[in-house]
Amino acid sequence: MPELRGTLFNFKDLVNKNSSVRKLLVGWEPLIEIEALDGDERYTLIVRDCNLEEIHEGPAQQAGTVTVRGNKQVLSEIFEGKLNPAQALIDGQIEIYGQEKDMIKLDALTLVLWDV
Amino acid sequence: MNVGLTLQQGRWKATARRVAREILAPMASEIDREGKFVRAGIEAIGKNGMMGLCIPQEYGGQGIELLSTVIATEELAQGCASTAMCYVMHTCAILPIVAAASPEQLEKFIRPVAEGKILYSVSASEPGSGAHLWHVDSYAEKNAGGYVVNAFKSWATSAGESDYYLIPVRSSATASADELTLFLVSASDPQVQPVGKWDGLGMRGNSSSPVKFNNCHIAASQRIGHEGIGFPLLIAFNVPVYLLALSGLYLGLAQRARDVAVEHVKKRIHADTKNPLANLGVVQRYIAELDCDIEATRAYLYEVTRILSYLTSMLMELAKADLLEKIVDRFYQEDALLIVAKAKVMATEMVLRVVNKAFQLCGGTGYRRGHEIERLYRDARAGTFMAPDNDTLREIIGRRACGLPYPWQAGSMGAKG
Numbered sequence: 001m002p003e004l005r006g007t008l009f010n011f012k013d014l015v016n017k018n019s020s021v022r023k024l025l026v027g028w029e030p031l032i033e034i035e036a037l038d039g040d041e042r043y044t045l046i047v048r049d050c051n052l053e054e055i056h057e058g059p060a061q062q063a064g065t066v067t068v069r070g071n072k073q074v075l076s077e078i079f080e081g082k083l084n085p086a087q088a089l090i091d092g093q094i095e096i097y098g099q100e101k102d103m104i105k106l107d108a109l110t111l112v113l114w115d116v
Numbered sequence: 117m118n119v120g121l122t123l124q125q126g127r128w129k130a131t132a133r134r135v136a137r138e139i140l141a142p143m144a145s146e147i148d149r150e151g152k153f154v155r156a157g158i159e160a161i162g163k164n165g166m167m168g169l170c171i172p173q174e175y176g177g178q179g180i181e182l183l184s185t186v187i188a189t190e191e192l193a194q195g196c197a198s199t200a201m202c203y204v205m206h207t208c209a210i211l212p213i214v215a216a217a218s219p220e221q222l223e224k225f226i227r228p229v230a231e232g233k234i235l236y237s238v239s240a241s242e243p244g245s246g247a248h249l250w251h252v253d254s255y256a257e258k259n260a261g262g263y264v265v266n267a268f269k270s271w272a273t274s275a276g277e278s279d280y281y282l283i284p285v286r287s288s289a290t291a292s293a294d295e296l297t298l299f300l301v302s303a304s305d306p307q308v309q310p311v312g313k314w315d316g317l318g319m320r321g322n323s324s325s326p327v328k329f330n331n332c333h334i335a336a337s338q339r340i341g342h343e344g345i346g347f348p349l350l351i352a353f354n355v356p357v358y359l360l361a362l363s364g365l366y367l368g369l370a371q372r373a374r375d376v377a378v379e380h381v382k383k384r385i386h387a388d389t390k391n392p393l394a395n396l397g398v399v400q401r402y403i404a405e406l407d408c409d410i411e412a413t414r415a416y417l418y419e420v421t422r423i424l425s426y427l428t429s430m431l432m433e434l435a436k437a438d439l440l441e442k443i444v445d446r447f448y449q450e451d452a453l454l455i456v457a458k459a460k461v462m463a464t465e466m467v468l469r470v471v472n473k474a475f476q477l478c479g480g481t482g483y484r485r486g487h488e489i490e491r492l493y494r495d496a497r498a499g500t501f502m503a504p505d506n507d508t509l510r511e512i513i514g515r516r517a518c519g520l521p522y523p524w525q526a527g528s529m530g531a532k533g
């Protein structure tokens with residue numbers, strides 16, 4: 001199983017290279033917390049100026065805009081494009097907390113990244 | 117935590133219930149008898165802020181929150197099913213427009229809807245396609261000023277009464293049957309001609325006549341989205357909303373039939389037994405069957421609607437970033453459409469079982485012209501063959517279960533399927 005950290009950094013590169021995905025980032029600057037429930041891993045993704053600019057280890061300094069929680073494997077599969085996040089949410093494989101519009105945006109972004 | 121409905125959903129449920137009881141129900145019998153269009157009901161829905169329930173907030177609506185729409189339709193149908201049908205067809209026109217409209221079009225075609233000032237029709241069915249929404253024969257011809265369309269649309273709820281018709285036609289004479297472009301055609305165009313007066317078995321107040329688009333000149337500013345994007349727009353934003361709202365309508369109709377039957381058996385007393393019919397075990401059993409049937413459908417429909425609200429919002433994000441066409445195939449593959457198709461099959465068949473049993477409980481009294489159960493019985497009948505008809509939907513559900521493509525991905529069913 002690929003480690004979550006590596007998967008997220010790979011995801012960051014792909015997002016920033018993908019013009020379709022970046023269209024979805026216009027006007028959206030969230031702090032996204034990723035929390036693995038079966039370990040101590042926690043990451044904060046910072047989106048700024050249509051870029052996934054940084055990934056920090058640990059929780060967000062301010063309250064995160066969106067928090068995604070699930071097992072490491074499920075989270076890795078989502079960020080590797082093997083699992084549709086909307087389906088994972090419907091099936092109770094992940095939980096997403098935050099404003100619905102931010103959750104939807106994150107799902108849309110992941111979906112497009114692996115489809116286009 | 118929300119165990120049941122959100123405050124917003126509860127508010128729309130109460131509003132729709134009040135409109136249904138105070139305004140729609142008192143007119144329903146006369147509308148049915150005389151085949152009068154449900155104008156007053158539509159106006160009441162508009163005045164109470166329900167014409168644009170699914171419009172995103174930035175355009176003056178309540179957000180893409182389909183459960184409020186479904187519940188409002190369910191409540192309205194308990195007052196007058198004809199009015200609810202016009203509401204369904206109007207509502208399902210909205211999101212394809214929101215998804216693809218230019219800023220000017222949004223101001224012209226969407227903002228007034230939220231204010232209750234526009235009534236839409238969707239006219240897709242054609243003589244050649246019947247209930248096969250993915251096959252359209254009519255087409256647009258481009259000219260200097262925009263397009264010319266000659267089309268005979270065999271059905272349009274609110275024909276001759278709505279303000280605009282949303283019509284899908286093939287993008288050109290040579291385009292394939294599902295390479296569609298959407299146009300909003302003004303009902304005031306003299307080249308748009310409703311054909312005859314609607315005289316159906318049921319739903320008699322919804323003016324579902326054919327409409328002829330006779331050498332109709334349509335400006336490019338009336339085109340929704342670019343040429344050829346019509347089918348993805350319909351599949352993502354029209355068909356799911358239509359099927360969910362239609363299911364809500366038939367759920368509401370079933371609930372009303374059940375309530376009419378219960379009222380009847382509580383009051384009907386035979387001289388020999390001196391007891392109401394409600395005291396009979398066999399009658400109680402019938403009512404229990406009605407309740408189980410209705411509640412099972414409601415539970416499934418609400419659950420599916422919650423999921424679809426989420427997915428539709430996501431597709432709207434993608435549409436707004438011009439990514440809809442890239443993603444819409446994936447949407448089919450994830451089979452989001454199937455859960456909606458199942459809801460339509462369940463609701464439109466459940467209502468037939470329910471009205472049939474409720475009719476039995478109302479006896480000969482209900483058989484007299486003008487009794488409410490007799491009207492509900494007729495109104496209920498159209499659901500199973502409203503497009504896509506239930507046999508087509510079953511075939512689609514079965515095909516997907518066997519790993520076969522959707523019919524529009526495989527060519528015409530039966531022909532290439």
Ligand SMILES: Cc1cc2nc3c(=O)[nH]c(=O)nc-3n(C[C@H](O)[C@H](O)[C@H](O)COP(=O)(O)OP(=O)(O)OC[C@H]3O[C@@H](n4cnc5c(N)ncnc54)[C@H](O)[C@@H]3O)c2cc1C
Pocket residue numbers: 205237238239240241245246247248271272273274316319324498500501502503504505506507508511529
């Ligand atoms: C009250 C009412 C309001 C309507 N409003 C509108 C509207 O606003 N806009 C609009 O566009 N349309 C509207 N329609 C039309 C409706 O959605 C259908 O298109 C129409 O009822 C189809 O009629 P048809 O005779 O062409 O059926 P057909 O398509 O000929 O189908 C007849 C039957 O054949 C069977 N069948 C057909 N195809 C298949 C298949 N592939 N597999 C298995 N079985 C199949 C089914 O049993 C079906 O019921 C309305 C219809 C009614 C009754």
